[in-house]
Amino acid sequence: MNRVYQPSEDTSTLARALRGYGGESCLELGFGSGAILQALVPRFRMVVGTDILSVAQAAFAKGEVEVVLADRATCFRDMSFDLVTFNPPYLPSENVQDTAVDGGKGGIEVPISFLREALRVVKPKGKIVLLLSDEGDIEGFREFCESEGLVVRQVASAGVFFENLLVFEISRP
Numbered sequence: 001m002n003r004v005y006q007p008s009e010d011t012s013t014l015a016r017a018l019r020g021y022g023g024e025s026c027l028e029l030g031f032g033s034g035a036i037l038q039a040l041v042p043r044f045r046m047v048v049g050t051d052i053l054s055v056a057q058a059a060f061a062k063g064e065v066e067v068v069l070a071d072r073a074t075c076f077r078d079m080s081f082d083l084v085t086f087n088p089p090y091l092p093s094e095n096v097q098d099t100a101v102d103g104g105k106g107g108i109e110v111p112i113s114f115l116r117e118a119l120r121v122v123k124p125k126g127k128i129v130l131l132l133s134d135e136g137d138i139e140g141f142r143e144f145c146e147s148e149g150l151v152v153r154q155v156a157s158a159g160v161f162f163e164n165l166l167v168f169e170i171s172r173p
Contacts, residue, residue: 129171
């Protein structure tokens with residue numbers, strides 16, 4: 001099932017964390033409702049989002065942002081963006097039944113696949129900012145980043161219901 005993820009506490013947590021970023025170009029992988037894209041418009045000259053939603057679902061973009069119907073960043077050249085951000089499906093799940101929230105067995109399989117694509121399209125000095133839940137294997141995510149030689153820095157968090165939402169900035173040394 002491909003459904004639009006409705007803005008929630010994770011969306012607002014990521015949007016708040018992104019307030020300190022700006023530059024020429026940014027990309028959101030999996031733009032969903034478009035709330036994050038709209039929050040980035042004032043701080044970037046070019047704001048782009050990708051998702052696997054239908055054209056009708058992507059119709060929110062009224063010329064302020066560019067939307068591309070694509071899986072992650074597969075349609076972009078290497079090293080194209082100053083910032084890449086995403087709020088991926090991150091909840092642990094044995095079987096991915098809801099693509100809007102199920103992040104794979106440890107809750108990090110889908111986020112890592114997004115991260116791999118983000119690393120390809122972010123500029124060498126660029127940043128990747130993403131949100132995860134402590135319900136997932138955060139330590140496994142950090143270990144993956146470290147094995148890739150990446151710098152991981154937690155830049156925000158919020159406690160909601162049964163989980164803590166964690167926003168990370170990923171960069172190259």
